[in-house]
Amino acid sequence: MSALLFELKKQPEDRLDLRVLTPDKLKGLSLAEIASLRLGSGQHAPQVADYFDISGENNGFIIFDGDCSRCDYIGASMKSGTIICHGNVGDRLADNMRRGLILVDGDAGNYAASRMIAGTVGIYGKVGDHLGYMMKRGTILLTQTPKLHATMVDCGQHQLGFLPLLLRSFATLETRFKTLQTQPVHKYAGDVGVNGKSEILLFSQT
């Protein structure tokens, strides 16, 4: 499947804010236009091309390649499309995300899926603190037991009928989530602190 590929060229000295690099915000832009976008505010904020080699086709499907553990806000406020991260990601992954799919093969930093409104986020590796903080709706897929705050409640083990469909939809994506099998998952829900009804589904590692 063709995608818009961002390959990290070098580790950033400071943390990068990648909230501008979502499929909906990049819609209709050429690769040159994308390369010149600024990551963060201010005239001295770095441009995308300073840290990423960009290639492929801008068609709503984004891939981040490399260790992006110093890149924050990946998929923030995303409204459509798919993002796959082959390495680690930084903090605030999928912050305020509204729709779409994000799959991370590596680890995620703190506040992943914070304030998330809807959509699906998968993190194959470890997750930092405050996962799903103030999350309202949406689904988080995990393979490793997270450290959850008190407002995420334990709903027990379940066999969910939609999971085979969801996992089948990953079959064409180059991601570690392809290897997940349908099985009982452990469900956590929250953030009940904001009357949230989102779900965290923990797969046994395969």
Added chain:
Amino acid sequence: MEINGITIDNTFAEAFNMRATRVIITAINPTWARNAALAMTGFATSVIGCGVEAGIERELSTDETPDGRPGISVLLFAMGSKVLMQQLETRMGQCILTCPTAAAFAGIESEDMISLGRHLRYFGDGYQISKVIGGKRYWRIPIMEGEFLTEETTGMVRAIGGGNFLVLGKSQAQVLAACEAAIEAMKQVPNVIMPFPGGIVRSGSKVGSKYPKMFASTNDAFCPTLKGLVKSELDDETQCVMEIVVNGLTFDDIKTAMKAGLEAACRLGSGAGISRISAGNYGGKLGPHHFKLHEILK
């Protein structure tokens, strides 16, 4: 025309425009998929009294269903889109939502998409979850058993209902055997259903009645016990008539099914007590689709 000693009347079946949809029902095993499908297609023999005409199209293997479980596809036909939508929602709520392990998916794509679980989701009382997978929206509704999964919409298409033929013979048992053979053959044809019990109807009707409030009544011309009393269509030897009604997504689907059924019945021959094959029509003035028996069997 005569086949194996059976007379084929030079007549035609008269069929009508309908609206149809297909739903794929899956469950933990074929038994429960069938239980759900039987409930959903129950009391759906004729639009006259049931609102829709529905039936099981075929069983689906695990690699033919969206969720990889055993499934069954059902077809529902109605005279108009409004009735079809109402009936589909009612049957989804009472028959599929309630059936252990069952899930429902769209079985046909169309420009006209109608609600499958779009309104049923409110049964979740705020705990329902929407999930868009592969561009399609699904609803997950928490229930006592776990979670009920349904696709939000399914397609509604133009279709045809009322293809039919009559099997006339010497005894109830012989006519029933011929109809059973026909139904077995017709079940192999995709895109059609035979909505009556076991696919066969014994009480064909004519338009109108001596009673003003009845708009249909018994087809007296084909009732063997009324020979002599009415202007009968039956000869002295005919003691039983049964009918097979077939609805399909297209004219060709019905034609293919009728051909399969007619040939299977005729294969038994006059020696099996079958004397004649005919078809039901209203003089060709009511239904725009005419299935001529001689053309189908040539």
